Amino acid sequence: MSSRKVLTLTLVRNSVGDILLGLKKRGFGEGKWNGFGGKVEPGESILQGAARELTEECGLKAHSLTKVGLLDFDFIDDPMRLEVHVFCTSDYSGTVIETEEMKPKWYKVEDIPFHEMWLDDPIWFSWYLKGGPQFKGYFLYKGLDKIVEQEVKSTDVPRETTSCT
Numbered sequence: 001m002s003s004r005k006v007l008t009l010t011l012v013r014n015s016v017g018d019i020l021l022g023l024k025k026r027g028f029g030e031g032k033w034n035g036f037g038g039k040v041e042p043g044e045s046i047l048q049g050a051a052r053e054l055t056e057e058c059g060l061k062a063h064s065l066t067k068v069g070l071l072d073f074d075f076i077d078d079p080m081r082l083e084v085h086v087f088c089t090s091d092y093s094g095t096v097i098e099t100e101e102m103k104p105k106w107y108k109v110e111d112i113p114f115h116e117m118w119l120d121d122p123i124w125f126s127w128y129l130k131g132g133p134q135f136k137g138y139f140l141y142k143g144l145d146k147i148v149e150q151e152v153k154s155t156d157v158p159r160e161t162t163s164c165t
């Protein structure tokens with residue numbers, strides 16, 4: 001019997017095109033730079049979960065979120081699949097703050113620290129950056145440091161922006 005965990009991941013870009021990443025200070029992915037996100041809680045929508053995690057982890061309030069892709073992760077010898085819903089936004093307010101979970105930092109696109117991120121990030125990030133329809137990715141990990149199967153492709157579903165209010 002396999003089960004899945006629904007997670008969100010949000011990438012924030014400011015008016016000059018820089019990307020906000022956070023250094024995860026604890027838990028799954030500790031020591032890695034990533035977008036902001038976490039588990040969707042019972043009773044909330046995926047969008048609500050994404051907006052809540054963004055505020056909890058870096059202080060920003062998203063006014064709208066754009067769905068850009070979906071990533072499925074399997075791990076050999078672990079029946080739990082991670083289903084990561086990827087969003088982006090440039091429509092937010094608030095001040096970026098460091099939290100117990102994340103140390104945020106703005107990066108120029110050409111300086112994104114892929115060598116300090118999940119191994120899958122450099123593979124699907126280009127799909128996010130180039131725009132176009134939503135992407136769909138699949139990665140099979142052996143442990144946390146090796147990808148043994150991977151596929152990222154475009155869907156025919158356009159990116160969809162939804163208001164968070």
Ligand SMILES: CNc1ncnc2c1ncn2[C@@H]1O[C@H](COP(=O)(O)OP(=O)(O)OP(=O)(O)O)[C@@H](O)[C@H]1O
Pocket residue numbers: 007008009010027028029034035036037038039040073082084118120121
């Ligand atoms: C395997 N390859 C991966 N590549 C890129 N990103 C990945 C990822 N695997 C998980 N992620 C993201 O990492 C965060 C974990 O969040 P995670 O700490 O587990 O959730 P949450 O904050 O709810 O946890 P706690 O409340 O501390 O238990 C969450 O954004 C999730 O989308």
